[in-house]
Amino acid sequence: MTHGLPMTVRDPELPARVRIYEVGARDGLQNEKTAVPTGVKAEFIHRLAAAGLATIEATSFVHPKWVPQLADAEALFPQLGDLAGSTRLPVLVPNERGLDRALALGARDVAVFASATESFARANLNRTVDEALAMFEPVVTRAKAAGARVRGYLSMCFGDPWEGPVPAAQVVAVSRRLTDMGCDELSLGDTIGVATPGQVTALLGDLTGAGIATDRIGVHFHDTYGQALSNTLAALRHGVTTVDASAGGLGGCPYAKSATGNLATEDLVWMLHGLGIDTGVDLARLTATSVWMAEQLGRPSPSRTVRALSHQE
Amino acid sequence: MTHGLPMTVRDPELPARVRIYEVGARDGLQNEKTAVPTGVKAEFIHRLAAAGLATIEATSFVHPKWVPQLADAEALFPQLGDLAGSTRLPVLVPNERGLDRALALGARDVAVFASATESFARANLNRTVDEALAMFEPVVTRAKAAGARVRGYLSMCFGDPWEGPVPAAQVVAVSRRLTDMGCDELSLGDTIGVATPGQVTALLGDLTGAGIATDRIGVHFHDTYGQALSNTLAALRHGVTTVDASAGGLGGCPYAKSATGNLATEDLVWMLHGLGIDTGVDLARLTATSVWMAEQLGRPSPSRTVRALSHQE
Numbered sequence: 247m248t249h250g251l252p253m254t255v256r257d258p259e260l261p262a263r264v265r266i267y268e269v270g271a272r273d274g275l276q277n278e279k280t281a282v283p284t285g286v287k288a289e290f291i292h293r294l295a296a297a298g299l300a301t302i303e304a305t306s307f308v309h310p311k312w313v314p315q316l317a318d319a320e321a322l323f324p325q326l327g328d329l330a331g332s333t334r335l336p337v338l339v340p341n342e343r344g345l346d347r348a349l350a351l352g353a354r355d356v357a358v359f360a361s362a363t364e365s366f367a368r369a370n371l372n373r374t375v376d377e378a379l380a381m382f383e384p385v386v387t388r389a390k391a392a393g394a395r396v397r398g399y400l401s402m403c404f405g406d407p408w409e410g411p412v413p414a415a416q417v418v419a420v421s422r423r424l425t426d427m428g429c430d431e432l433s434l435g436d437t438i439g440v441a442t443p444g445q446v447t448a449l450l451g452d453l454t455g456a457g458i459a460t461d462r463i464g465v466h467f468h469d470t471y472g473q474a475l476s477n478t479l480a481a482l483r484h485g486v487t488t489v490d491a492s493a494g495g496l497g498g499c500p501y502a503k504s505a506t507g508n509l510a511t512e513d514l515v516w517m518l519h520g521l522g523i524d525t526g527v528d529l530a531r532l533t534a535t536s537v538w539m540a541e542q543l544g545r546p547s548p549s550r551t552v553r554a555l556s557h558q559e
Numbered sequence: 560m561t562h563g564l565p566m567t568v569r570d571p572e573l574p575a576r577v578r579i580y581e582v583g584a585r586d587g588l589q590n591e592k593t594a595v596p597t598g599v600k601a602e603f604i605h606r607l608a609a610a611g612l613a614t615i616e617a618t619s620f621v622h623p624k625w626v627p628q629l630a631d632a633e634a635l636f637p638q639l640g641d642l643a644g645s646t647r648l649p650v651l652v653p654n655e656r657g658l659d660r661a662l663a664l665g666a667r668d669v670a671v672f673a674s675a676t677e678s679f680a681r682a683n684l685n686r687t688v689d690e691a692l693a694m695f696e697p698v699v700t701r702a703k704a705a706g707a708r709v710r711g712y713l714s715m716c717f718g719d720p721w722e723g724p725v726p727a728a729q730v731v732a733v734s735r736r737l738t739d740m741g742c743d744e745l746s747l748g749d750t751i752g753v754a755t756p757g758q759v760t761a762l763l764g765d766l767t768g769a770g771i772a773t774d775r776i777g778v779h780f781h782d783t784y785g786q787a788l789s790n791t792l793a794a795l796r797h798g799v800t801t802v803d804a805s806a807g808g809l810g811g812c813p814y815a816k817s818a819t820g821n822l823a824t825e826d827l828v829w830m831l832h833g834l835g836i837d838t839g840v841d842l843a844r845l846t847a848t849s850v851w852m853a854e855q856l857g858r859p860s861p862s863r864t865v866r867a868l869s870h871q872e
Contacts, residue, residue, distance in 0.1 A: 252784075253717065253724035255757035404566065411566035439867070442833025443792060444568035471565075472782075472826035472863035473833075476789040479756060507863070513785035520755025520786075550785040550820070554752070 252520035260482045263524040265301060267433070267464055267490045268294055268511060270539075272303040272338065274496025276315050278543065284318045286542050288325040290535070291335075294493055297532040298525070299511075301334040303357070307344035323351045330354070336397060340371075345385050349392050356389050357433075358382040359399040360424060362417045365408035366401050366437070379423050386428045398429035399466070403449065404441035414452045421453055431462050433490055436477065439470025439507055443480035450484040464488035467509050469495070474509035475517055482523075489514060494536030494547035510549030512536060530555070565833035573795045576837040578614060580746070580777055580803045581607055581824060583852075585616040585651065587809025589628050591856065597631045599855050601638040603848070604648075607806055610845040611838070612824075614647040616670070620657035636664045643667070649710060653684075658698050662705050669702050670710040670746075671695040673737060675730045678721035679714050679750070692736050699741045711742035712779070716762065717754035727765045734766055744775050746803055749790065752783025752820055756793035763797040777801035780822050782808070787822035788830055795836075802827060807849030807860035823862030825849060843868070 271291050275282050282290075287305075294302050304326060310317035319337070326335055336355035339345040348356055360378055361367035367375045382398075389396050402409075403417045421432055434449070446465070454460055465481045465488070467474035478489055495510030515529050533555045540547045547553060584604050588595050595603075600618075607615050617639060623630035632650070639648055649668035652658045661669055673691055674680035680688045695711075702709050715722075716730045734745055747762070759778070767773055778794045778801070780787035791802055808823030828842050846868045853860045860866060 250723045251718045251753045252755050253753070253758050255755070255761045257757040257760060260757075405564045410563045440564045440566070440833075442565050442568070442830050444570040444573075444834045445566050447570060448568045469785075469863060470867050471829045472788060472823065473830055475785060476792045476830055479789045479792055510785065516784045517755050517786055517789055520753075521757045550782060554783050 256522035268299045268302045270493035270496040293535040298527040304335040306338035357397040363402045363406040398424035403434045433464040435466040439468035446480040460485040466490035470507045495549040512551035569835035581612045581615045583806035583809040606848040611840040617648040619651035672712040676715045676719040711737035716747045746777040748779040752781035759793040773798040779803035783820045808862040825864035
């Protein structure tokens with residue numbers, strides 16, 4: 247940062263621009279033990295937008311019983327109205343009831359969350375993979391009819407804590423179901439963080455081979471084993487230009503087997519800017535936001551870049 | 560680890576085998592506030608060897624005034640005699656006096672440590688770059704004459720806290736000096752952890768362009784900004800097959816501006832094994848060693864893989 251670092255050296259095989267899909271305000275705060283006040287969430291999202299993030303997942307319209315941390319979605323979303331012109335603010339919708347709530351508040355980007363494995367579909371949604379997809383189909387259809395853009399999250403694309411390695415064919419099959427039902431974009435989740443770059447390249451090859459264009463694929467890597475950034479590099483090399491990340495690395499305890507440990511947006515931005523890849527993000531401003539949020543939460547950010555930059559001034 | 564993870568998917572562009580140059584016992588323990596007992600060091604190195612690491616930097620023959628943590632080199636090295644047949648045990652030697660001490664104990668691998676920048680040469684060695692190289696020249700000559708293998712460390716190859724970005728030409732020039740004086744191998748250090756993959760690829764291209772073969776180049780990345788593993792991936796793609804890493808991520812505080820934050824050997828092994836690259840390392844055994852060492856030091860390992868694997872059983 248200071249002294250003109252990182253030094254910028256382009257790699258012509260990589261894309262010139264990457265869209266960061268910021269998940270800290272939803273995926274991050276959803277994993278907090280106690281709910282963050284609505285006003286803090288709103289300020290966090292405004293600060294993220296001011297730092298240049300153009301896509302910020304805002305909240306979830308899942309039933310408050312399941313995710314009490316985000317039970318204030320109806321109160322929060324209207325506080326973001328001033329951002330709607332310049333920032334995409336996707337929200338999670340698990341079912342038609344959630345979609346109704348989101349559309350009633352004017353949401354223009356929604357996301358459903360499927361699983362590539364039966365074990366996680368059962369654990370997370372209490373349904374089979376097929377049953378979950380059947381639940382999402384009318385959500386996607388109605389969201390599209392209402393003019394919304396739809397993202398389909400796909401969990402456990404690389405490994406599953408109960409099933410082990412996940413065959414790429416299984417991921418491709420569910421991905422096709424999601425795009426066929428109308429999802430504009432997929433987010434391939436390495437929910438337990440076990441993927442390595444060869445597996446990423448192979449899965450992306452299978453997906454594009456099955457007719458899913460790279461510009462419809464986002465990647466969502468977790469840093470549980472420290473692999474998120476090298477996996478991102480492999481995905482960029484394959485032409486992927488949408489990368490999920492969480493400001494400050496928010497998203498639960500990276501020590502737990504139970505997954506999480508999101509890729510920190512700052513660590514991602516450091517690499518992308520070093521590679522001369524445009525993100526639109528002001529890293530100093532983003533880091534300041536994560537330092538502020540860490541103060542709200544009362545513990546340091548797990549992002550190495552946030553720690554390095556905030557200790558060096 | 561459990562459940563057959565990481566899944567192995569080869570990338571044919573990457574090498575089939577990587578030599579891990581383990582630095583935890585020297586670079587790691589050198590940064591401890593209080594010296595680790597000699598017996599613990601010896602057990603650590605024996606456990607690392609039993610986990611399959613074939614090159615383990617053991618200690619440093621620098622003057623005890625500068626590195627009191629390694630003042631027990633004379634006592635430690637003879638305790639490793641049983642490993643000498645199967646394991647390379649390099650030691651740092653700053654000058655002829657250090658070389659004499661190392662050779663007297665039977666060391667067969669030694670390393671000198673130069674700087675690519677004037678600022679760090681001054682800070683670390685209290686010399687200009689030229690003066691430091693002049694100091695190393697007789698060390699390298701005499702070590703070679705004694706039949707030892709010589710490594711030349713080169714610090715600040717990508718960025719310098721005082722000078723900012725480091726021009727590749729400057730790194731190439733010092734690298735050539737080191738290989739010309741007889742160093743068998745170089746270790747390119749990103750001492751403050753600022754490099755990104757394009758810069759790594761560019762520097763390696765310049766070095767091979769200057770006649771330094773890839774098989775003489777090792778890389779030594781720090782995880783200060785979370786970039787070590789993606790930089791390693793870029794180096795592997797360029798054909799590099801020697802990678803420095805520190806068991807458990809030992810090597811000082813990753814929060815400090817003052818550098819350190821070594822790439823954890825376990826995080827590296829996770830990626831390499833996922834890529835189907837042979838390392839000879841037993842990851843479970845290595846992780847158990849780092850957990851044991853963390854207990855000796857009284858604090859958790861910063862390695863994400865160590866944390867994930869040791870919490871999941």
